[in-house]
Every structure is written in structure tokens, then in C-alpha cells.
Amino acid sequence: MLKTRYVVASIGLLIVIFVAVMFFLPNFQIDKATKGNTYIESVFDQSKVTNVEITVADEDLASILENPSQKEIVNADVTIDGETVKNVGFRTKGNLSLNSVVQMEDSDRYSWKIDFDHYQEDQDLHGLKKLALNNNYSDPTYMREYLSYTLMEKMGIATPGHSYMYVTINGKEWGLYLGVEAIEETFLDTNFSDGTGDLYYPDGTGSDLKWISDDIDDYTGINLKTNDNSDQSAMIKMLDVINHGGDLEEVLNVDEMLRYFAANTALVNLDHYQGMLKHNYYLYEENGIFSILPWDYNMSFGGFSGGGGGGPNGNKETEKGQDAENSDAKPKLPDAAPNINGGAPVGDMSANFMGESTINFSITDPVMGTTLEDRPLLNALLSNEEYREKYYQYLNDIATDYFSEENMTAMTEEITSLITPYVEKDPTKFYTMDEYIEATSGEETLVDFSTQRADSILAQLSGDLVVEAETQNGMGGPPNMGGDENGAAMQPPNMGDGENGAAMQPPNMGDGENGAAMQPPNMGDGENGAAMQPPNMGDGENGAAMEPPGMKGKMDAQGGGTSNYSKETIILSSVLVLLLFGAITFAHYFKRRGRNG
Template sequence: MLKSRYVAAAIGLLIMIFIAVMFFLPQLQVEKATKGNTYTESVFDQSKVTKVDITVADDDLDTILDNPSEKEIVNADVTIDGETVKNVGFRTKGNLSLNSVVQMGDSDRYSWKIDFDHYQEDQDLHGLKKLALNNNYSDPTYMREYLSYELMEKMGIATPGHSYMYVTINGKEWGLYLGVEAIEETFLNTNFADGTGDLYYPDGTGSDLKWISEDIDAYTGLNLKTNDHSDQSAMINMLDAINNEGNLEEVLDVDEMLRYFAANTALVNLDHYQGDKKHNYYLYEENGIFSILPWDYNMSFGGYSGGGGRQGGDTNLENRNEVTAKDNDAEQDDTKLPEEAPNMNGGRMMDMSSNFMNENNINFSITEPVSGTSLDERPLLKALLSNDEYREKYYDYLDSIATDFFSKEKMTAMTSEITTLITPYVKSDPTKFYTMNEFIEATSGEETLVEFASQRAESILAQLSGDLVIEAEAESSMGVKAPNMGAEEPGGLQAPNMGGGGDMPAMHPPDMNPGGNGSPPDVNGMMNQKGPGNSSYSKETVILSLVLLILLLGALAFAQFFRRRGKTG
């Protein structure tokens, strides 16, 4: 018969194994999910411009170019940085930019999408399944989208891989593009603890996230991209919570969304949920909790004003109480063409970037950060900013962006590095939308992204301190005070109050990292994203843990039985 000390030792060993598995299993699950996916470094190498050669049958290419709006998928071979993947899907992509290029008449500079797994389900490139090639439409700097994704990464948001790529099709140079990882299953597995939740691309009825009914079929524009058989009950729960004063933390990764909206507001990205089109974003649900994901930033940095801008504040900070609104229609001309812009031939390119540094963009409101709509029409943002604690965090993140990422020193360093990298390719680009002189002026003239960021940062900080007040563009039924230094007006959100009036708590400086790296506060407090210290468990983890727990309890029961038999024997 076994001795008691051996039983005790066996039980102790089981306990140690149980604790070790509970501690290390989440890390093993992450490693399993991302094993073999090296595309973030191998495909999206930001230290260089990657060469992408696309080979497609001439007839298929003619079909695409004759009917680009059809987005017909054809078979192609793609060579990226010398590595060839055969038998992939190839088509045009885009909405506004696609239709605009179509109307130009003499340009074939479309954005493209490559589906490595379209014909062969198990095919990929270092784990990458889908790649977008974006044509930098309406961006003479070639940098808006790249820098926007860089900010999102800085803020701890799950961000698609991105780098510059020079494209040829059938040996013909097509020009300098931005390669961007598609947001789909591979992206989710790489960036989230589980990666098997419901992914949505809202665009159409319901994309404003306003409550319609409990019938998910009423939200025809929510566009479920994964899990075709999902009952989408989590989406209904989320819509109910944000529209009907539910518990946001039960349905949202609140901190992630605050960081996201702070970045999007700083960037004045209005071709988005915060603008009149209410699109160009993803929602991802994991275990009932939703995150928001960035997408399509070629019109950030004030590049889109299709819905009308916010009304600007007085740029003279000493006269902040004399806020005047400018006539937005008089200020904006979204169809104005740059001089000497190529590819016209009777067509007209919508140059939304030509007036990006107007007062409406620089002084875009941080308290009611919408354009061409109202917060009542954007319930997700309204629900977040109506909460005092959440609004304070949102302001802290804006402060972090203004003082760090948007600082003149950092923006100059980033844009200078990018300019050095891409200038030879811009020169060689035969299909570019702008002349070389326009590129040089946009990157080194008086109105650059650096200057925009600098002035935007000054405006953000002035709005945070209360030195700059932005009038509400339209009344809202928020039921809280408008931004007017404690004076009450109907509608709108409260401005950051420095303790001098109003009901909102005084603003406090953000808890910045003393090391000066500019990391936003609580940036590692992500609920669902993978990362060091993340405690999210997948379903497999939970099941295995329960099995181990049952085995442990069984061992303890056996030990107790053994002891009793020993006493009676």
C-alpha cells in the first residue's frame, strides 16, 4: 500500500501543474494563434518601399479597366519582394475614390485588393490572406493614411499592417501605393485573444448605430463579415445599451474606444462615423464586448469636408468669448482642382485636400466632435462622452496626442523620414494624381501636415484649457451644457472646465509617463487585444482549466478516501 507521504507529494505536484498551466496557457494560446504569421514584418517592412508585381491575363485586365466599378475578381499571380504567390484573386476596391477615378476619364490609378486565398482556401503569404493597395487618392503628401495608422498604433489600437509599395501590372509601372492589411480573420487572430468573434463593417442603414428594433434584420447596413450563422444577439445588446442608457462596460471596451475617438478627433477624420457618411470603421465583438477598428484614412488631417465642418472658434485666444462662425459653403470647395494636376482630360478630381488647413478643420470641436450631423445621430460617441469619467479620459488622451504625437518635433521627424524614403518613387510614379512640384509643396511648403498638426495641437490644448470655445453647429438633445465656459446654452457637450463654472469636474493633466515616451495613460489596459499581461482567456482555455480543476478535485477526494481507509485499516 502507498504511503501517505507519496500521496501528499502527488497532490502537491498536481497543484503545481495546475497553477503553471493556468499561468502559462494564455501565453501559449497567443503563440498558437500567431505562429507562422510573420507578415507584419516580412510583408509590411516599413524601412523600405516594397516592390509588388502583378501578372494578370491581358483580357482580364482589359475587363477590369473597362468596368472598374464592377469590382470583378480575376485570377492573377503576385510577386511581393521577390516571392511569388500564384492563383490569387485580384480586383479594384474603394467607393468614393474608385468612382472619382472612374469619372476622371484618363486615369487607371485605382486602388486594388489581392485575395491570396480566393481560389485556394489555405493559401497565404507569411500568414497574410488579403492585401489592399491604396492609391493615395486626394493626398499630395502620400502620408495621411500612413501617419493616421501610426497614431492609432501609438494609442494602443489594433491597427492593420501598413507600408509603402511600388506596384507594376503586367510589367507596366502603376505607381506608389500604400499597402494595408485587410481586416478579416487573420487580423483578428493576430491582434485579439480569441479572434473568433463577430466582425462588422457598418455602411448603410444602421451604421449610425441608432436603435431601430430588436430585429437584427432591420440593420441592413451593419454587414456581418464573420460567423455567418451568428444570432448577432451581442450586437443587439450593444445597440440597446448605447441608445437606452445601459451599462457600457458590459458591451464595450470603453477605454479602447475612448483612445480611438480621441485619435480620430485629433486627426479631423470626417469620412467616418463622426461625419455625414457614418462609415469607414469596423466593429469587432469578442465575448460580448465590442472594440472599434480603424480603416481608410486617406482623407484624414482635414482632407474631407463633405458634410460641412464644425463652426470654428475665434483664433484670437484672448477674445475667446467672441466666437464667430464662418460660412462653411464659402470656405469649402471640394471640387477645386490643383493647378497642373495630371489625369484630368475632361474629368475633375475631387481635391478635398486643397483647403485642409481652414479654420473649421484646425478648430474642429473636441467636445462635440461630429461634422454634418449631431451627437444625437451618433449614439456610440454620445454615450461615451455623456459619462463624466469617460469624458475625462478622452480629454486626457487628446492632451497626450497634442503634446506628443502632434508636436512639431515628432511630426517633422516622421514626415522627413517618410519623404526621404518615398521621394524617388514619387518621381518615378507615372500615374500620380499630383505633380512633383505639388508633392514638394505639400511636404515642405507653408501648408504641410506638420503645420496642420502643430496648429491642431494648439487648438486642442486651448479647447482643453477653456481658452478657446467652439460654438455648437446644431442643437442637440444631450441635456448638458454647451461649451461656453460655464454659461448655459441649449444642446451640446460641456467644454473642459478648469473649475471656473459649470457642472463638469475640473480638468486634470493626463497621467503621462515620466520617461517622456508619450504613451497615453492606461494604454495597456486593453480588454480584448493581445499583449503582455493580458488576462483574456479563450473558450478552449476555460474548458481545459475546468478539466484540470476537476482532476485536481478528484485527486483530493482520492487522497481523503485513502486517508480514511488508512485509519480504519
């Protein structure tokens, strides 16, 4: 017979273990098996160009090429750097770029999508379920999308894996593509603490996020991509708050969205929510909090600016009191897609990316072909003074760090060194080799765009440059932000003027020594000129982008608190509670038996 003191000691030990586990559990993530995915390192190795070999039945390939717009899915085998996955789904992808290539008589350079799990639900490649192969349409540098995703990573935004890939189909070289991880369940599981929330890809009615009604069926363009049985009540609540007022932090990962929109504005990425087409972004809801996710950046760096002398939103610039020049240029869709190896294409949307109005795209009214009031998500954020100040600070960080000439030169030279041999042998490229060389090392490069854009951002922050946006209602500046009597865009609050007209640093930023660009608060210097981490973000291991608020780690959706318990944590806690309850019941029963004996 066990002695009572042993039973009491055992129960006491169980209680101590229970309390200890419950106290420390929030600091340890219990990863599901799928969280051990290694595809970021193995599939998206950015130190090299990955070989992708696709094998498909000749008749299936012919069917795709005859009717590419139908996005017919066919069975294929895919070999990536020597590792083969059989029986995968293969199809064309895209909208504008797809239709543009369809119009071309001499090119089949479509973007492609590979679904490793289309025919076999449990099939993947090191955890990767879906892979997009983007054709670098309208980008003679091959770099716009890559550099944009890199900036998003540096800003702490959940960003899909991406790297350069050289594609062959049935032994025929198709050329240099950018491989991008599809945003779906695997991406969510890899990047967020839970990963089982509602994912949306807005495109169509309701994608501007304007209030229609409290019936989710009226938002036909919201496009729920996961959890088919969700009542989407969190979406309705979010739409209500951003349109009608309320606590944004109850429905939005505010700081993450400010970083996202600062990066998107700096990049002048207007084939997006901030443009007239109001698409190319994802929304992800977890525990009632929405994050925004980046997608499709081949027309960033002013690539959607169209032609002519005007800018992407018909901005008027006034500098130090000078008269503004009117510009009514509107973004143009290409009248003809780029001609394969045929010189600068007619209607090429990237051709005017260095236009004055593109470089000086407004940071206070950062929309094109619409108004802030018609983009309520961005409007709600910029109408709040505290949030607007943070947004300006993030823009300053980008201008003084990521867009610095030293940083951009180093990155573009590294990429050029990597991809140039593959561009040379690319048989389907949209631009000639001379045009590629001119775009990457000529008089107007992405480095030139970035440095001039950085100067413009700093000038707008200081007040030396005022940009009036000619929007639908003719108002300058976000609502409730004020403005001058002529409707000019309002100056960022409390920014003041820099000495001698120099671009001023945001509040509490200080001056760098000898006129050098000052470091933002708590930012530190990246090693060897590497891009710095955003404030209070910390450094990822080996220079990897650190985990943003609300993602897997120890930060919640608001950025800084303890993470929400995952389902695994809840299950384990429940088991521990049951064990403790059982132990107490046993002790009570044992004690009664002892008395009765």
C-alpha cells in the first residue's frame, strides 16, 4: 500500500509541473510537422539560378498554347535542380500580362503555375505546394519584382519565397523567370502563429473595401481563398470599422499595414490597391485581426506609370513656391504587348518610369486614378495622426537606407552578376540584350529611380516639395488632414523645414555626422551596407528578414505582445488540466480509502 506522503508528494510534483508548463508554454511554439518545411532554403536558393524542367504530353502543351487564356490544367512532371515530382498540375497564369502575350504573334512566354498537390493532396516539394513562374513582363531589368519583395522582407512583411529560375519545357528553353511561392495554406502556416484563418484575394466588386452592406454576398470580388464554410463576419466587422469609424487596432495589424503602405508608396507600385485597378494584394485574417500581404510587383518602381509627360496620378508638383505644371496623363494599358527581341515595345508601361511625376508621386495622397476616400483601408490609417506619423517615419527609413545609392547599387550589381549569363541565352526574352544592358547600367536605371525617389520623399517630408494630387474630388491630402486654401497637399505634421532647403529628418531623428543620412531610432547599421531592420524589429538570423508582428514568433497581431495560443497549445493545455484534475480526484479517492481502511 502506498503511503499517503508519497501520494501527496506526487500530486504536489504534478501541480508544480503543471504551473511551470502553463507559465512557460507561451514562450515555446509547438510546431506541426508541416512547420518543418525547408522549401525556402532548398527551392528558393537566392544564391543561384535554379533549373526547372517541365515535362508534359505534347498534345497537352499544344492545347495550352492554342488557348492560353483558358488556363487549362494539365498533368506534368517537374524536376527542380535534379529532384523530380511527378503528377503535378501545370497551367498558364496572369491577367494583364497573360492577355498581352496572347496578343503577340511571336511569343509563348507566358507565366506559369505549378500545383504540386493538384492530383495528389499530400504531395509537395520540401513542403511547397504551389509555385508561380513569373515571366518578368514589362521589365527589361528582370529585377523589379525581386527587389520589391526584398524591401517588403526588410520592412518585416510576410513575403512569399522568391528566386530566379531558368525554365525548360519538354527540353525546349523557355527562359529566365522569377519563381515565387504561392500565397496559400502552406505560406500561412509557415509565416503565421496559427495559419488557419481566412485568406482573401480581392479583385472586383468590393476590392476597394468600400462599404456596400452587411451581407458578404454583395462583395463578389472579395474572394475568400480558404475556409469555405467561414461566415466571414470578421471581414464585415473590418469593413464596418474602416468605413464608419472605430478602433482600427481591433481589426487591423496597424503597424504592419503602415510599413506595407510605406513600402508600396516608395516603390510607386500602382498596379495595386492604391491604383485604379484595386487588386494585386491579399488580406489574411487571424483571430479577427487583418494583415495585408504583397503580390505581383513586376510593375513596381513606377512601371505602371504609362507614357507621356504626366505622372501616375496626374500629380502637380510645386517646389519652393514655384508654379505647378498641370498633367492629365492617365495610366495606359499597352496597345500592343512587348515585341519579342524587337526593341522598345509600343505601349510599354515601364518606358516612362523616370518621369518627373512618377518620381514625385505623392506620399500624403498616395493613390492613382482614384481618391483616398475611395480607398478606405488606406484612408482610415492616414486619417489618424499617430499612424500617419509612423507611416512618414517608415518612408524616411526607406529613403535613407534601402533606397540609398550605396545599397541599391550593391544589390543590383549582385543580381546582374548572377542573372546576366541567363539573360544572354534566354530565347524568349521580351527585350534585346542591348535594352537589358541599358536598363541595368545605362543612364536611367533602378538605382537612379531609387535615389531620385528617395530625394523626393525626403523633400516631401520636409515641405520643400508639395505634391498636389488631381483626384476625383479635387481635394489634396487625406481627409481630416487639412490643406492650404488652394487644396494643396498638406505638409506632414511637425516636420518643419530643413536648413538651407535640405530635406528634414522626422521628429526625434537627429542629424547624421558630417551631413550623412541619420540612422532611424533603434535601427543600427546593417553589416556591410545591408539594409537595416525596422524600429524595434531585431535582426533575423544570418541576415534573414525578421518575423513581423502577428507572425510565427513571440509577437501578437498588434506587434509586441505575447503571441496568441495556437490550437496545439490549447490542446496540450487541456490535456494537462485533465491530468491535474485526474490526479486530484485520485488523491481524494485514495485519502477516503485510507480512512475507510
